Amino acid sequence: MIAPPLIKKLVASQPAPAPAEGPTGAEILVDALVSEGVDTIFGYPGGAVLHIYDELWRARDRITHYLVRHEQGAVHMAEGYARASGRVGAVLVTSGPGATNAVTGIANAYMDSTPIVVITGQVPKHLIGTDAFQEVDTVGITRPCVKHNYLVREASDIAGIVREAFHLARSGRPGPVVIDIPKDVTAARSSYSRLDHVGFPFSTGVSPLDRTSLASALDAVLSARRPVLYVGGGIANAGADELLRTFAETFSLPVAPTLMGLGGFPSAHPLCLGMLGMHGTYAANMAVAECDLLIAVGVRFDDRVTGKLATFAPHARVIHIDIDPANIGKNVAPSLSIAADARHALSELLSLSRRENKQQMQGSVDARQHWWEQIRRWQRSQPLRFSGAPNQIKPQSVIRELHRLTNGEAIITTDVGQHQMWVAQFYPFNRPRQLITSGGLGTMGFGLPAAVGAQLAFPDQLVVAVVGDGGFQMTNQELATAVQYGLPVKILIMNNGYLGMVRQWQEMFYNRTYSEVDISVAPDFVKLAEAFGAVGLRAERPDQLHDVLAAALAHKGVVVVDVVISKEENVFPIVPAGASSSDMILQSEGV
Amino acid sequence: MRHTLSIIVADQPGELSRIVGLFSARGFNIETLSVGETLDPRWSRITIVTRGDDRTIHQIVKQCERLARVREVHDVTTRPHIEREMALITVQASAGVARQEVLSLVSVFRAKVVDISHTQLIVEASGNKEKVDTFIELLRPIGITDITRTGHIAINRLAAGEERNEDEYLLRQGCEA
Numbered sequence: 001m002i003a004p005p006l007i008k009k010l011v012a013s014q015p016a017p018a019p020a021e022g023p024t025g026a027e028i029l030v031d032a033l034v035s036e037g038v039d040t041i042f043g044y045p046g047g048a049v050l051h052i053y054d055e056l057w058r059a060r061d062r063i064t065h066y067l068v069r070h071e072q073g074a075v076h077m078a079e080g081y082a083r084a085s086g087r088v089g090a091v092l093v094t095s096g097p098g099a100t101n102a103v104t105g106i107a108n109a110y111m112d113s114t115p116i117v118v119i120t121g122q123v124p125k126h127l128i129g130t131d132a133f134q135e136v137d138t139v140g141i142t143r144p145c146v147k148h149n150y151l152v153r154e155a156s157d158i159a160g161i162v163r164e165a166f167h168l169a170r171s172g173r174p175g176p177v178v179i180d181i182p183k184d185v186t187a188a189r190s191s192y193s194r195l196d197h198v199g200f201p202f203s204t205g206v207s208p209l210d211r212t213s214l215a216s217a218l219d220a221v222l223s224a225r226r227p228v229l230y231v232g233g234g235i236a237n238a239g240a241d242e243l244l245r246t247f248a249e250t251f252s253l254p255v256a257p258t259l260m261g262l263g264g265f266p267s268a269h270p271l272c273l274g275m276l277g278m279h280g281t282y283a284a285n286m287a288v289a290e291c292d293l294l295i296a297v298g299v300r301f302d303d304r305v306t307g308k309l310a311t312f313a314p315h316a317r318v319i320h321i322d323i324d325p326a327n328i329g330k331n332v333a334p335s336l337s338i339a340a341d342a343r344h345a346l347s348e349l350l351s352l353s354r355r356e357n358k359q360q361m362q363g364s365v366d367a368r369q370h371w372w373e374q375i376r377r378w379q380r381s382q383p384l385r386f387s388g389a390p391n392q393i394k395p396q397s398v399i400r401e402l403h404r405l406t407n408g409e410a411i412i413t414t415d416v417g418q419h420q421m422w423v424a425q426f427y428p429f430n431r432p433r434q435l436i437t438s439g440g441l442g443t444m445g446f447g448l449p450a451a452v453g454a455q456l457a458f459p460d461q462l463v464v465a466v467v468g469d470g471g472f473q474m475t476n477q478e479l480a481t482a483v484q485y486g487l488p489v490k491i492l493i494m495n496n497g498y499l500g501m502v503r504q505w506q507e508m509f510y511n512r513t514y515s516e517v518d519i520s521v522a523p524d525f526v527k528l529a530e531a532f533g534a535v536g537l538r539a540e541r542p543d544q545l546h547d548v549l550a551a552a553l554a555h556k557g558v559v560v561v562d563v564v565i566s567k568e569e570n571v572f573p574i575v576p577a578g579a580s581s582s583d584m585i586l587q588s589e590g591v
Numbered sequence: 592m593r594h595t596l597s598i599i600v601a602d603q604p605g606e607l608s609r610i611v612g613l614f615s616a617r618g619f620n621i622e623t624l625s626v627g628e629t630l631d632p633r634w635s636r637i638t639i640v641t642r643g644d645d646r647t648i649h650q651i652v653k654q655c656e657r658l659a660r661v662r663e664v665h666d667v668t669t670r671p672h673i674e675r676e677m678a679l680i681t682v683q684a685s686a687g688v689a690r691q692e693v694l695s696l697v698s699v700f701r702a703k704v705v706d707i708s709h710t711q712l713i714v715e716a717s718g719n720k721e722k723v724d725t726f727i728e729l730l731r732p733i734g735i736t737d738i739t740r741t742g743h744i745a746i747n748r749l750a751a752g753e754e755r756n757e758d759e760y761l762l763r764q765g766c767e768a
Contacts, residue, residue: 139605140608143605143608143609143612144612144613144616147659148658148659148660151604151605168659324657325653325656325657326650326653326654326656326657328653329646329649329650329653330650333646
């Protein structure tokens with residue numbers, strides 16, 4: 001149904017409109033957002049977006065705006081919201097510094113394929129190019145880290161651009177889209193009616209899968225003696241977790257998820273080998289090093305997964321399934337590829353397999369007995385482990401305790417670094433969209449705002465941001481946002497007084513030269529939490545850990561838990577950068 | 592190996608920089624570039640000459656195809672094709688032997704004199720890269736003071752049957768260097 005055009009009476013305080021009839025650009029924008037299903041937007045006002053904010057205030061029963069404390073936080077919140085819910089996140093920021101502050105968040109969403117639409121204000125058209133106040137070339141700055149961006153020139157273009165932006169953000173390989181709107185365009189009037197179905201002259205439809213490739217892929221799966229399924233963020237994005245499970249179970253395939261793939265396959269499942277890559281499990285990395293068939297689904301052969309490319313899965317035929325054709329052959333040349341989303345490809349493979357002879361299929365599964373025995377030996381010989389210490393809280397034990405107290409059900413967000421890897425290793429995720437982490441860009445400060453966004457998407461679920469003391473200090477001002485809107489996120493600071501991952505590399509690869517990683521001069525995080533109107537708790541000794549965590553999780557409001565962990569704990573296993581994944585270092589010398 | 596890519600992109604502001612930016616961001620190299628309208632004025636054709644092994648070229652093509660406003664990308668080099676570029680060359684040649692030498696080269700290369708003064712000539716030459724390179728090399732000892740070269744443009748040859756062998760045709764004209 002086409003809604004009537006929005007024609008509103010002039011409000012006295014509004015600036016003089018152009019003489020044309022119809023709603024203003026700001027009114028069109030807000031209505032177009034509503035028609036895309038946006039009911040939540042994260043943002044920060046400024047001069048160039050005043051008309052839009054004026055309209056948003058009138059539309060506050062249709063769209064709830066969440067006022068952040070820094071634009072980077074707005075974009076991370078939108079990403080947390082989008083990744084938890086599967087919907088498109090929406091952001092509104094002003095021109096100049098508003099836009100540049102948002103860039104880190106946009107780049108993060110680009111690397112992790114998260115659908116968000118970021119609306120940035122721009123100086124009026126006649127001032128563009130004059131170095132006007134708060135002018136920056138937003139379209140130019142964001143160009144390399146968006147799926148697409150727009151500079152809106154006419155109010156009459158807004159509706160079509162918003163429709164296409166949301167379509168682009170969520171279709172294919174999802175990602176961020178930026179709409180830059182000059183201030184005068186938001187004041188100009190234009191005729192407007194809601195768009196029903198818009199054909200996009202530029203986008204390409206889903207092409208049918210190549211039957212020959214599917215058949216060859218199935219043959220390869222059936223004839224492989226030592227297969228491994230390597231799965232990533234594409235599983236959650238395509239909603240393919242159930243199909244993946246059926247696929248793995250049908251063919252008895254060991255599954256090695258990437259960091260972004262955690263939860264896309266249940267970690268507790270007997271077929272799951274644990275995370276693959278630089279800090280992955282011994283079994284997962286060895287299985288890939290020895291496999292004869294690597295079935296890569298929804299992944300991009302990131303360097304943190306592959307290590308040295310020449311020795312990655314050296315004995316394997318590679319089947320690569322990914323929605324983004326540019327990912328195929330980018331780092332590893334597969335012997336077979338299917339450019340499709342994981343859901344489409346896996347469902348086609350499964351339906352093809354139903355035509356196979358049951359006995360033959362059982363035969364091929366049985367032939368993998370030796371392979372599974374080998375994998376079980378790897379798992380038994382080198383499980384993830386850590387040594388206890390009587391007077392220090394071990395970070396791994398914090399994550400284990402968190403897992404126990406949350407029954408493994410919490411939505412967890414993280415920054416980047418050691419704490420992120422401990423979460424990946426010691427919090428087994430069993431459902432997609434449960435772990436929201438900065439994977440590709442590795443953004444410190446992502447966890448707290450992402451948790452706020454995820455909490456908004458799921459108000460009744462427990463959302464815990466596990467962060468480092470470094471990352472926390474990059475975006476902790478968003479505590480105010482969480483408190484203002486009563487979003488009861490729990491922030492768990494893994495506080496070792498160091499930029500821990502950098503310190504670990506300096507210890508292992510730079511002769512223990514701890515160059516500029518000591519951040520032990522820091523605010524008292526308990527007092528800081530209290531200053532924001534949140535609850536602050538601290539655990540310093542192992543015997544306090546359980547009670548403090550339990551109290552934090554039981555509290556109904558925002559809680560910051562400062563967990564003082566052993567200072568020089570390292571993440572193991574580790575595959576040194578550029579080394580072969582089978583050359584992983586399993587634990588510290590002398591331990 | 593050298594490849595000539597033909598990229599059909601919406602004729603909208605900023606689309607050229609999107610493509611050029613993609614090349615620099617991903618470490619691909621651009622040897623020459625030219626942009627012009629296509630038969631349908633809503634679309635432009637960007638012709639880029641680049642170098643790389645097959646995998647790099649595939650990657651460039653796919654990365655370009657990801658762009659929302661790119662309709663199609665062809666590697667013209669994979670099929671028989673015709674390439675052209677143009678050069679405007681200012682040559683130091685007063686009346687006399689030097690000028691005669693320039694004029695005879697102009698004739699052999701089917702180039703054109705487009706401007707002349709007492710001491711200099713501007714000549715216009717077009718052809719594939721090798722021809723233009725050779726022409727410039729032969730003029731160089733006479734004294735070139737300035738050169739402006741366009742980027743490459745390229746088009747695939749007509750299908751067999753209607754195909755006219757251009758090299759043979761040109762050979763009969765006796766002019767192609």
